[in-house]
Amino acid sequence: MLIYKTTSLGKNDSLILIGLKNSDFSAYLKTDDEIKYLKKQVKNDKKHIVINQLNRFVYINIVDSKILKDKDKLHETLRRDASKYKTGFNDNNITEIKILEIDGEASWLLAFAEGLALANYQFLKYFKDKEEKENKLGLIAIYSNKINKKEVEDLNYLIQGVYLSRSLVNEPLSYLTAVKLSEEISEMGKEAGFTVEVFHKKKIESLKMGGLLAVNKGSVDPPTFNILEYKPKNAVNKKPYVLVGKGIVFDTGGLSLKPTADSMDYMKSDMAGAAAVAGTFYSIAKAELPVHVIGLIPSTDNRPDGNAYAPGDVITMFDGTTVEVLNTDAEGRMILADALSWAKKYHPELVIDLATLTGAAWVAIGTEGMVGMGNAKRKVMDSLQKSGYATHERIAEFPFWEEYAGQLKSDIADLKNIGGKLAGAITAGKFLEHFTDYPYIHLDIAGPSYSKTKETYKPKGGSGVGVRLLFNFFQNLSK
Ligand code: BES
Ligand code: ZN
Ligand code: ZN
Numbered sequence: 001m002l003i004y005k006t007t008s009l010g011k012n013d014s015l016i017l018i019g020l021k022n023s024d025f026s027a028y029l030k031t032d033d034e035i036k037y038l039k040k041q042v043k044n045d046k047k048h049i050v051i052n053q054l055n056r057f058v059y060i061n062i063v064d065s066k067i068l069k070d071k072d073k074l075h076e077t078l079r080r081d082a083s084k085y086k087t088g089f090n091d092n093n094i095t096e097i098k099i100l101e102i103d104g105e106a107s108w109l110l111a112f113a114e115g116l117a118l119a120n121y122q123f124l125k126y127f128k129d130k131e132e133k134e135n136k137l138g139l140i141a142i143y144s145n146k147i148n149k150k151e152v153e154d155l156n157y158l159i160q161g162v163y164l165s166r167s168l169v170n171e172p173l174s175y176l177t178a179v180k181l182s183e184e185i186s187e188m189g190k191e192a193g194f195t196v197e198v199f200h201k202k203k204i205e206s207l208k209m210g211g212l213l214a215v216n217k218g219s220v221d222p223p224t225f226n227i228l229e230y231k232p233k234n235a236v237n238k239k240p241y242v243l244v245g246k247g248i249v250f251d252t253g254g255l256s257l258k259p260t261a262d263s264m265d266y267m268k269s270d271m272a273g274a275a276a277v278a279g280t281f282y283s284i285a286k287a288e289l290p291v292h293v294i295g296l297i298p299s300t301d302n303r304p305d306g307n308a309y310a311p312g313d314v315i316t317m318f319d320g321t322t323v324e325v326l327n328t329d330a331e332g333r334m335i336l337a338d339a340l341s342w343a344k345k346y347h348p349e350l351v352i353d354l355a356t357l358t359g360a361a362w363v364a365i366g367t368e369g370m371v372g373m374g375n376a377k378r379k380v381m382d383s384l385q386k387s388g389y390a391t392h393e394r395i396a397e398f399p400f401w402e403e404y405a406g407q408l409k410s411d412i413a414d415l416k417n418i419g420g421k422l423a424g425a426i427t428a429g430k431f432l433e434h435f436t437d438y439p440y441i442h443l444d445i446a447g448p449s450y451s452k453t454k455e456t457y458k459p460k461g462g463s464g465v466g467v468r469l470l471f472n473f474f475q476n477l478s479k
Contacts, residue, residue: 001117003159005152006098006141014094016059016085018078018112019102028058028100048084057092059085061112063104071107076392078108079115083457086119089137096139106146110155113140117159118457123170157286158471162464164188165272165279169450169462172268173250178216178299181249181271182224185278185297192285194230207318209298209342211334214315214325216300218254218308225339228277228295230285235292236478239349243470244339245277246270246332246355247299254328255304256311263359269462270332272449273354274299276466283471291474294346298335302328314413318342319435322413330417332357333431340435350376352384352441353432354466360424361444369394370448370465373429374441384441384473393469395443398426405430 009015017025021042029035034051041049042062049060061081067074089097097116101108120137124130142152168176168184176184182198189196201222204212209225216223226247231240248270251258258264274297281295309315313325315334319341323334332355343351361371369388372395374381381397388395404426407419415434419427429442448465451458 001120001138001140001159001163003113003117003140003142003152003156005147005149006143009098009143012055013098014057014059014096016061016097016099016112017102018061018063018099018104018108020065020104021062023102025060025102048081050088057094059088063108072389072392075107075111075390078111079118079392080456082112082115083119085116086135086137090135093136095136096141097137098141098143100143106144106151109142109144109147110151113142114155114159115457116140118162119459121163121166121459123167123459123461154287154475158283158468160286161279161283161471162467164282165275165464165467166462168275168278169269169272169464173301176249176268176271177221178224178247178249178301179222181247181274181297181299182226185226185228188278188282189228189285192282194228194281194285197227199225199227208316209318209338210316211318211323211336211338212298212300214309214313215248215254215302215331215334218303218305219301220305221301223298223300226295226297226299228281228297229293230281231292232288232290234290236290237292237349240292240294240346241474242294242296242343242346242348242351243277243280244296244336244343244351244353245274246272246336246353246357247274247297248302248332248335248356249299250301250303251329251331252301252303254302254331255308256327256329257304258329266450266452269450270302270356271299272356272445272462272465275462276354276445276464276470279464279467280470283467284474287471289474289478291477293474294343294348296339296343298339300335302331317435321415321434324410324413324416326416327418330428333417333428336432337435340432340440344437348438350380350439350441351436352443352470354443354445356446356449357444358425358428358446360428362447364425365396365447367447367451369396371396371398371425371444372441373398373400373426374439375400375433376439376441380439381441383476384469387469387472387476391468391472393448393465398429400426400429400433405434408434
């Protein structure tokens with residue numbers, strides 16, 4: 001998929017016109033019959049109207065003027081509207097579409113193009129007949145003098161980052177081991193212009209990253225620890241922003257095995273946090289946003305085996321903290337803790353982690369958003385929240401009161417790796433906070449990271465959640 005800005009409109013080019021109920025679309029219609037037809041459709045409150053002009057199709061998308069004041073809602077509506085055209089494009093063999101607005105704003109076009117591109121994503125790698133299955137649309141052109149080329153290019157890079165992130169999540173363990181994940185991220189770095197340093201097992205052992213090594217004990221595949229860095233000369237920040245992503249390439253639960261039916265089937269997606277970090281790096285490096293960002297991705301699968309870590313084990317973590325493991329399925333926090341301790345050496349401005357960390361976060365708010373918590377300044381959380389609403393990757397903020405940490409007291413070690421029955425998403429966050437000494441925000445994306453059904457512009461499978469949120473956040477910082 002390529003989104004680009006165009007200044008040419010050929011008479012055979014298929015179009016999407018975005019406007020209001022009372023907009024005048026007649027410049028793009030050919031006959032009185034077409035005008036009459038459109039009028040009738042609009043009068044009947046139709047929002048998506050197709051006109052077949054034989055040499056091309058003209059699609060008309062009507063925006064409800066009631067939502068014009070609420071920008072975030074308007075943009076989300078446009079993204080969702082856009083996702084409705086996919087079947088029509090396939091049926092009518094449309095490979096390129098040009099988008100125009102009538103009585104609208106530049107941002108309408110960007111939101112619409114974004115929805116169109118996101119809905120057009122497919123993961124076809126494993127099909128024999130991929131070509132036949134492939135969506136017809138490959139080019140989205142934005143025709144407008146209200147938008148500059150850079151804005152359109154940035155949207156294009158953002159979409160590419162989301163696509164890559166989704167594909168990483170959709171890859172099964174049979175392909176995507178921890179080492180493979182590192183290779184994929186390194187490729188992304190080469191292409192986009194960020195550096196990737198990969199620590200392999202020996203190095204991880206010599207560093208004594210006890211959390212990551214403990215989770216990896218039951219695996220036949222070695223772990224990796226990945227350090228991504230994007231440092232442009234014109235960075236607006238002195239201290240780096242650090243993004244940490246949970247990279248569990250498959251979570252069986254380990255010896256505290258998950259029941260298969262519904263809780264293990266989709267656990268190839270337990271590296272969605274890692275995918276979000278990698279996708280974000282791809283997009284910001286491609287768009288050359290002026291921010292210095294470091295990414296940390298600890299990665300392994302979590303499996304039961306003769307040598308797997310066991311409930312009751314006491315693990316010495318990278319920072320020297322001892323942890324009593326009472327559930328090997330609470331593995332995300334074990335590997336993330338080592339990454340968060342490692343992050344201290346950068347004296348970061350802010351650390352944000354993204355992790356498919358708890359079923360509790362999912363149960364609490366479902367798939368409509370992510371759970372967020374932290375100790376960063378109000379202003380910082382507010383600005384992240386604002387990006388959440390702008391991108392519809394919303395954050396439900398949970399309390400982060402110190403009392404919750406009380407649940408993590410162990411009888412024989414500094415911490416135990418699970419809390420009690422209550423507030424599971426928060427005690428997980430509190431466990432992680434123990435390993436930080438900087439402003440910190442924890443995002444639990446267990447709910448929105450993977451979808452079992454198709455939802456508007458999100459196909460089944462990996463959603464790429466986090467990339468659009470963070471890109472928007474860093475874009476705002478750059479302004
Ligand atoms: N990867 C899971 C969390 C998860 C659940 C992600 C559902 C996506 C969908 C995580 O490693 C896990 O198993 N967490 C446990 C923690 C518990 C043992 C304290 C959980 O939430 O049950
Ligand atoms: Zn688990
Ligand atoms: Zn997990």
